[in-house]
Amino acid sequence: MSATKPPRRRQGDGTRALSKRLHRLDVLLVCGSGGVGKTSIAAALALDEAMNGRRVCVLTIDPARRLAQAMGLDALDDREREVTLPPGAAPGGSLHGLMLDPKTALDRLVAETVTTTEEQERIYANRVYQQVASSSAGMQEYMALARLFELDRGGRFDLIVVDTPPAAHARELLDSPQRILRFLEGRSLRWFLKPGARMGRVGLRAIGGSNGPILGILSKVTGAEMIRDTTEFFEAMQGIFGSISDRIRVVERMFASPSTGFLSVTSPERESVDQAVTFWELLEERQYCYVGTVVNRVEPEAPPSMATPDELTGIDGIDESLAARISAAQQDHAALAGRDRSRLDELAEATGSALTISVPRLARVVNDLDGLRALAPYLAE
Numbered sequence: 001m002s003a004t005k006p007p008r009r010r011q012g013d014g015t016r017a018l019s020k021r022l023h024r025l026d027v028l029l030v031c032g033s034g035g036v037g038k039t040s041i042a043a044a045l046a047l048d049e050a051m052n053g054r055r056v057c058v059l060t061i062d063p064a065r066r067l068a069q070a071m072g073l074d075a076l077d078d079r080e081r082e083v084t085l086p087p088g089a090a091p092g093g094s095l096h097g098l099m100l101d102p103k104t105a106l107d108r109l110v111a112e113t114v115t116t117t118e119e120q121e122r123i124y125a126n127r128v129y130q131q132v133a134s135s136s137a138g139m140q141e142y143m144a145l146a147r148l149f150e151l152d153r154g155g156r157f158d159l160i161v162v163d164t165p166p167a168a169h170a171r172e173l174l175d176s177p178q179r180i181l182r183f184l185e186g187r188s189l190r191w192f193l194k195p196g197a198r199m200g201r202v203g204l205r206a207i208g209g210s211n212g213p214i215l216g217i218l219s220k221v222t223g224a225e226m227i228r229d230t231t232e233f234f235e236a237m238q239g240i241f242g243s244i245s246d247r248i249r250v251v252e253r254m255f256a257s258p259s260t261g262f263l264s265v266t267s268p269e270r271e272s273v274d275q276a277v278t279f280w281e282l283l284e285e286r287q288y289c290y291v292g293t294v295v296n297r298v299e300p301e302a303p304p305s306m307a308t309p310d311e312l313t314g315i316d317g318i319d320e321s322l323a324a325r326i327s328a329a330q331q332d333h334a335a336l337a338g339r340d341r342s343r344l345d346e347l348a349e350a351t352g353s354a355l356t357i358s359v360p361r362l363a364r365v366v367n368d369l370d371g372l373r374a375l376a377p378y379l380a381e
């Protein structure tokens with residue numbers, strides 16, 4: 001950024017810029033790597049929109065279960081539950097939360113697609129099915145997208161907020177529909193479905209090279225019974241794969257829709273901020289709607305003037321050595337706050353008209369509704 005240029009306004013036009021943008025959306029995908037506060041920000045935004053009178057559902061598959069605690073969602077059963085809103089909600093607003101369990105979600109899909117109980121039981125008992133259903137790799141994205149499709153189609157919500165699975169790179173989320181489709185429609189699958197196909201070691205090796213979520217698991221299994229289970233699994237799942245494919249295709253179109261928005265959550269660290277910029281570039285390229293970046297746990301601004309060690313010394317119980325330490329700590333905070341401020345300016349500069357929203361590191365825990373409400377003013381600014 002050139003020194004003469006005034007810093008871009010960081011928080012849009014000041015008054016509820018984020019909420020204004022969210023108002024035009026049906027779906028908000030909250031993206032970012034793990035540990036940055038993604039689940040908290042997603043929940044806080046969902047709660048805020050509900051308080052503003054919208055019917056909101058927040059979908060999370062976060063294994064940390066923070067959101068579950070915050071919203072009283074103790075059962076991990078893949079059903080949405082209504083959260084009691086704190087006093088002061090605008091009329092018509094409601095909040096539902098859903099903790100997605102990929103295993104239950106897949107079972108539900110089987111129950112919906114396969115009509116006879118006998119056939120359903122056969123699939124549930126299949127060991128390959130059990131492994132696939134309980135594996136987290138790929139399955140989370142898989143099921144989150146299928147569930148998003150169902151929630152959206154249901155038409156019961158004005159806004160669905162998706163706390164996406166933590167991805168090393170946000171690109172993974174964008175590419176997941178294609179990855180899933182490639183797997184479902186891929187050659188290896190057709191090989192399995194060839195009439196009378198008998199899988200031997202050669203077959204296992206043939207699929208072992210792929211990094212698809214299910215193929216990775218299959219490459220580890222050996223033994224005649226497993227081979228039988230595998231062939232059976234693919235036969236039994238044929239219809240289910242078809243309906244997953246249909247859903248994933250709709251979700252892929254949903255990604256491109258102007259009423260679907262993406263929001264990054266990052267820490268103020270260099271790497272995290274750079275990832276957000278890369279993600280923004282990717283979305284620009286695809287002409288998807290990048291709403292903005294929430295930089296979370298920003299060092300709070302230091303007061304304009306800090307007390308010197310001399311001024312501190314002599315205040316009740318503060319001796320010279322304590323005064324020196326307090327002063328040094330204040331300077332550390334000020335330096336960090338300065339670093340974070342310039343990071344935010346850089347980010348705002350790099351991401352065009354997208355919002356850059358700064359949320360400070362709060363001194364309180366944010367794992368309950370009051371905590372989520374405490375985040376709201378920063379998100380609203």
Ligand SMILES: Nc1ncnc2c1ncn2[C@@H]1O[C@H](COP(=O)(O)OP(=O)(O)O)[C@@H](O)[C@H]1O
Pocket residue numbers: 033034035036037038039040041062064066296297359360361362363364365366367
């Ligand atoms: N702005 C904040 N100030 C203080 N604590 C925060 C803030 N944002 C998140 N946290 C806390 O950090 C932890 C991780 O947050 P979480 O939302 O679960 O992260 P993620 O989903 O990215 O893994 C939680 O204990 C949460 O309460």
Ligand SMILES: [Mg+2]
Pocket residue numbers: 035038039040062064163
């Ligand atoms: Mg999380």
